[in-house]
Amino acid sequence: MDARSLMNPAFATIKGGLFDTVAKADVGDGVGRLLEKGVDILAWADPFFPDPALPEPVQKSMIEALKTGLPAHYSMPIGMQELRKTITSKVVRQTGLSLDSSRNTLVTPGSDSGLLYAMMPFLNPLDEVLVPDPSYPSNFLNPKLLGAKTVAVPLDAKHNYALDIQAFERAYTPRTKMVLLTHPNNPTTTVFRRENLEALSRFIIEHNLILVCDQAFEDHIFDDLEFVAPATLPGMWERTVTVCSISKGLGLSGLRIGYVYAHECIMDVLYGAAVNVLGASATISSIGAITALEQIDYLAELSQRHERRRNLAFDIFSAVPGVAMQKSESGILSWLDVSELGTDAEVVAYLLEHANVLVNAGSAYGKQGEGHIRIVTSCFADDAKAAEVFTRMAKALRKLGEQKGIR
Amino acid sequence: MDARSLMNPAFATIKGGLFDTVAKADVGDGVGRLLEKGVDILAWADPFFPDPALPEPVQKSMIEALKTGLPAHYSMPIGMQELRKTITSKVVRQTGLSLDSSRNTLVTPGSDSGLLYAMMPFLNPLDEVLVPDPSYPSNFLNPKLLGAKTVAVPLDAKHNYALDIQAFERAYTPRTKMVLLTHPNNPTTTVFRRENLEALSRFIIEHNLILVCDQAFEDHIFDDLEFVAPATLPGMWERTVTVCSISKGLGLSGLRIGYVYAHECIMDVLYGAAVNVLGASATISSIGAITALEQIDYLAELSQRHERRRNLAFDIFSAVPGVAMQKSESGILSWLDVSELGTDAEVVAYLLEHANVLVNAGSAYGKQGEGHIRIVTSCFADDAKAAEVFTRMAKALRKLGEQKGIR
Missing domain, CATH: 3.40.640.10 (Type I PLP-dependent aspartate aminotransferase-like (Major domain))
Incomplete structure (x- = not known):
């Protein structure tokens, strides 16, 4: 007896747990397993993850x-x-x-x-x-x-x-x-x-x-x-x-x-x-x-950090051939059109394999998200660490572009 | 425009917030207001409330x-x-x-x-x-x-x-x-x-x-x-x-x-x-x-404390004329049949006024709960404090019984 036969259809078709792919970062133990393998997670909208981030x-x-x-x-x-x-x-x-x-x-x-x-x-x-x-x-x-x-x-x-x-x-x-x-x-x-x-x-x-x-x-x-x-x-x-x-x-x-x-x-x-x-x-x-x-001042300080990170991400990723993006208007994310480089699932998989990072596939955000990836650019407490990871990702994206004849 | 006109009926008829009576201890600021007035809360199934209860x-x-x-x-x-x-x-x-x-x-x-x-x-x-x-x-x-x-x-x-x-x-x-x-x-x-x-x-x-x-x-x-x-x-x-x-x-x-x-x-x-x-x-x-x-030992120690409290509550409340009860089989609660003393709402209101305690009206637990009250007998860390409060409640219930000609 499979209890899903008694579920309403919206639930019965949900997949979760061990069998889910890494693309859905918030299900099952997916993120945990990747962290154990030393993958950098830029797929969780959690500022400064995984570094200490509790204000004193x-x-x-x-x-x-x-x-x-x-x-x-x-x-x-x-x-x-x-x-x-x-x-x-x-x-x-x-x-x-x-x-x-x-x-x-x-x-x-x-x-x-x-x-x-x-x-x-x-x-x-x-x-x-x-x-x-x-x-x-x-x-x-x-x-x-x-x-x-x-x-x-x-x-x-x-x-x-x-x-x-x-x-x-x-x-x-x-x-x-x-x-x-x-x-x-x-x-x-x-x-x-x-x-x-x-x-x-x-x-x-x-x-x-x-x-x-x-x-x-x-x-x-x-x-x-x-x-x-x-x-x-x-x-x-x-x-x-x-x-x-x-x-x-x-x-x-x-x-x-x-x-x-x-x-x-x-x-x-x-x-x-x-x-x-x-x-x-x-x-x-x-x-x-x-x-x-x-702590009102704290919020202003955070805004400055996020804006600095937004600029860093824009400078690095917008220079990659085949990537189109706007400067973020808010928050901790960047949204990249990578459709010239492949489907979003392909680009996510490529970045996982070649840059050791997890980012979000755009199609999870709706049909209009296809061909895009979402990057949590305010990951890591330290700008230098972020710059290093972004640069590694940009290098991989360049290489992917070169394979597709984009320069 | 009242947004309840757009709600499904199960929600549109829910009442909450400031206008709720104290009987529903888990809605709005009811409990907070009673605590401010110095009322003892025996209506929240929260062991040893309000005393410190975090194991070292x-x-x-x-x-x-x-x-x-x-x-x-x-x-x-x-x-x-x-x-x-x-x-x-x-x-x-x-x-x-x-x-x-x-x-x-x-x-x-x-x-x-x-x-x-x-x-x-x-x-x-x-x-x-x-x-x-x-x-x-x-x-x-x-x-x-x-x-x-x-x-x-x-x-x-x-x-x-x-x-x-x-x-x-x-x-x-x-x-x-x-x-x-x-x-x-x-x-x-x-x-x-x-x-x-x-x-x-x-x-x-x-x-x-x-x-x-x-x-x-x-x-x-x-x-x-x-x-x-x-x-x-x-x-x-x-x-x-x-x-x-x-x-x-x-x-x-x-x-x-x-x-x-x-x-x-x-x-x-x-x-x-x-x-x-x-x-x-x-x-x-x-x-x-x-x-x-x-901390496995901790669980056994807690069981002993709850059982002691269960016995204390039984000894005190079962001796009150007009109260019928069984010894609790589990947990932190006692369940009293007070139907001879009045409706459960009346008894709850009486205990609030005359014993300065909040307990739960049984009818919140279904039709079969009418004429009953629920008491969280594992409130307070200290047995002596619990005994004092139970005794005060029993005294009030006795007085209520006397008013109804029950001795």
Whole structure:
């Protein structure tokens, strides 16, 4: 008896565990096995991985808390009160929204579970969710896991991956329930512009939709681009669920602290089933997160480090024949068009074999990601180490290009 | 615009946040507000709450790990490899099952999210889930959150809350997909007996069902009762998803480490969507959990403490006129029939007002829980403090009984 015969189709077709290829870095023991072999992992969006990256004040506050013996106990399923207050202050500071930490803010054990939870209340079977393509792989799978249908809406590299509202209109049907946006986008790092988001919000309001907005990468925006949270746009507050994290912005992915903010009509429901769906966040992590969020200067320092790394990656990779790329607009990633060198799977395999690095194949991010690779350019604490790895990768890509007659 | 108009009915009717009463201890800031007022909380199944409860070796290993700066980074979404190995050894030791830590074991950020996740792959809209009544409140809500239907199957106090297979047969329809069991049961502490579980397993196999078995309380079984994991019964391994936790057994609920074990046909799917649904567990918690699980003696010591507390609670509460109870068979809870004293909501409110304690109203655990209260008798580190609080509660209950003419 194979229990998959009793599963719903969205799950029954999922593959995981030992038999998965290395291309999906977040499944099974794949990454662990590669690390054991000495492969450099540039496929996990985890700043400065694998080097020590716990800021001294965060480390200190967590150690002090452990000494009390109290982190053995639960914090509230909706999040430790003091952490919700600290998070709410940050959001109010960044957005100007008027939030109450006991009505509008939920702590989640990382933003992944927060992202799925944000969608859960709204999705019924056969509902359709519009997902820009390329974007975060979970965006394509999550609606299906909840019995709904994912409808990809292509973004075009030629238009800097801006939201194409006409494509959204074409994708719309009476079953459309939700738009799922990652902003800034992952993998493209695109910071969607104000007028572009305003056009999207008109589309959403006109069709009475919900927006779930994943802002995991919002904390590091380059080149003085304006970051607009869609929840702040007219008419959007009551229909937007915003999902954030301290994983990328503060470089503390191991703590597993994310947060969601929304109108109280939505949040009352999310509070009500928080213990069922999320459980609660780790108490010791919550304490560390409070300290991290109170270190404002730290965020600015991190931005400088990520921007330096972005420039380094651009200088090295954009000089490779057969590679096309833009300077990243945000965060810790670079997005390379390698279609002249082969399929993305081929290039990933080539880099693993010839440069001893794991990067992400673009097709995991949607059809528009084909022929691209995603590189986590803020891996390693040390710029010199990063430069060495990038140079090794560029050399391999050059060699691959030469084999294909590209110079 | 109220976004609840766009929600599916199971969610739209959930109430949470500030407007919830204290009876649901795990929603909103309710517990926090009561703690601020100096109320003793015996409503959270968190051993020794609110006193320090981190064993010294666990504390030490977590502090040492923090000093390296490495817990800033993710561990694998399916769980840190070494933690999976440690957990798997424990399960193999306890059950005799033959498990592979990279094929059969998943770490979850606490067992609550693990419990919902265990059900997700199997439930389609209109599927029916059989849930013994009384049992853990989430068991009644979770199937609904996934679009399915919950069917309560009454357990009878007169038969020591054993599973009534004839009642299961009566509740069965062709839409029945799953049995959801909490074993030992919460709130009744019942350790289901081998022959009773064998009968249930015959029912499950005959009707081609899935069993999701929540064993959060399995680690402390009293009076030499045999604990049988249903996954070990003939024909059950391939159709059972077992969900466990270190929260209750090891008294480390604040770490948020749970685990799931199952046949690889099921586990491949759970691995495949782990990052979507769960994210990952906190790295520093995983390190603490490894240390805790390696301290075998510690578990035996905890059992003695819980058993002492169980006896204390029985001696004090069973002597109160109008209270009927059995000695707990497992864990950290006591389950009191207070129906002679009033509804469970009335008794909870009375204890809050007159004894300054919060306990759980039995009707949250199903219709069969009406007229009962659940008390977390392993609250407080110190037996003397517990005795003081229990005595204060007993005094209040006596007074309530006197008002009703019970002596």
